[in-house]
Amino acid sequence: MSDYAVTPRSEDFSAWYNEIVVKSDLVDSPERTPVRGCMIIKPYGYEIWEGIRNGLDQRFKATGHQNAYFPLFIPMSFLQKEADHVEGFAPELAVVTHGGGKELEEPYVVRPTSETIIGDAMSRWIQSYRDLPLLLNQWANVVRWEKRTRPFLRTSEFLWQEGHTAHATFDDAQAETMQMLDIYADFAINEAAIPVIKGQKSDQERFAGAHASYTIEAMMGDGKALQAGTSHNLGQNFAKAFDITYTDVNNEPQHCWTTSWGVSTRMIGAIIMAHGDDKGLRLPPRLAPIQAVVVPIWKNESEAAVVLPVAQELAAKLREAGVRLHIDTREGLSPGFKYNDWEMRGVPMRVEVGPKDVQNGTAAIARRDIPGREGKQFVEQSLVVARVLTLLDEVQAGLLQQATAFRDSHLHEVVGDYDRFTEIVRGGEWALTWFSGEAEAEAKIKEDCQAVSRCFPLEQPYAGQSGPCIVTGKPATRMAYFAKAY
């Protein structure tokens, strides 16, 4: 028993996470991975990524974006063209100095992000306002040398998509930035069942080289915040650095306005930490590689002969209905073992078929979001498909509901009471408070709370009003969330 159990979430969230990503077969264990800080994503984990990729890619295409691919290596001089950008990334760059046995004339950086090399291409591709907007996306791996790594949450190499667009006006770029933020939020809420908060980053937390950065912030099961996606309005910073210009209707040369936006494999970490429990993962049905598993139960050959055909027929019908289905016919494992095994892997629905079911014309259906026998029900075999389809929707909604209730119970509004503010944030919960956004104010909070602002939520509870900044006491026009973060 103890060999299968995982450290309870409440006891040690971090240990729970580390154990669960390995035991649920998402990644090879970090100790065995031969490259420091990098991860081996196993097939089951990669299938989750494929689900994320498909869901996002579809949304990108529907809004007019096209995929392209740019080089992994970026000339060092490109990064240096945007001062803030290179300063922000310099500490985490991997640099290639040799190739083909010779020292390179100019070192290449392994891309930490592609604003520069795509900006360079855009400068050649864009001539006229007729070429705008240019809406690109790239699915790629990037490298950022990280001191401290954790599977999915922070690794030296990770997978992501990075969108890069160029527009004729600031307003167009801003509209694009917000559109992509909305797409991320829609995906997180409706596919990953994570109730994210859309907001704007403070100047301190802004992307290196951006005019404005926006984020979707999610609350994990330990109360910490996780940035699950970002969208940046880059203003004309990169357009000026890379000479991305167009000729407008009046035949006047103009700099473009660009954006970039990304979601990474970190989203998988968000799903794990937002939904997982002491029995393992709980995957949202819309992203689960396996939505339902059929477990046939038999004692001997003669029972198997009766049970297996029924189980296989149910499996076939479920597949026909579009359910991503697996049938577990492994021999020599007890049903109990299989239940626990699939629960660890987070499969949303389980259908059990034993001799008694065959006799009664029934099957047992268990839902992953409700533990133990309460989540189990017996239904007639003819109704299994319909019930599974209904329950998959219910589980999807249930996970979002549970995560939302958890989040809301850990959010606190504070006005003018700095002691209470620090108490909340230090206690691992989220505080929403009036905030001036000044660097010194944020630095003080960081020192007192070991936390910085997460975002100014786009939906302000008292829009149009103002209140006392939690640090300076001076009137502030916006409220911001503060929380410890990953």
Place this chain on the structure above:
RNA sequence: CGGGGUGUGGCGCAGUUGGUAGCGCGCUGUGUUUGGGACGCAGAGGUCCCGGGUUCGAGUCCCGGCACCCCGACCA
């Protein structure tokens, strides 16, 4: 990059005053089992993290590395 911890079959661990490595799980074969983590029997599997040193002899003692985990500073 600072502080702490751990490195021994695939995994989790034991290994006494230094004497040449063992347990549980898993794995292979086999038989009985199977409605919430089954059991018997028979097997396979080890550069004891790496490199030096002390010693007749090192998993054990000394020195130096490396890796991983946890806690802090930097970050999608």
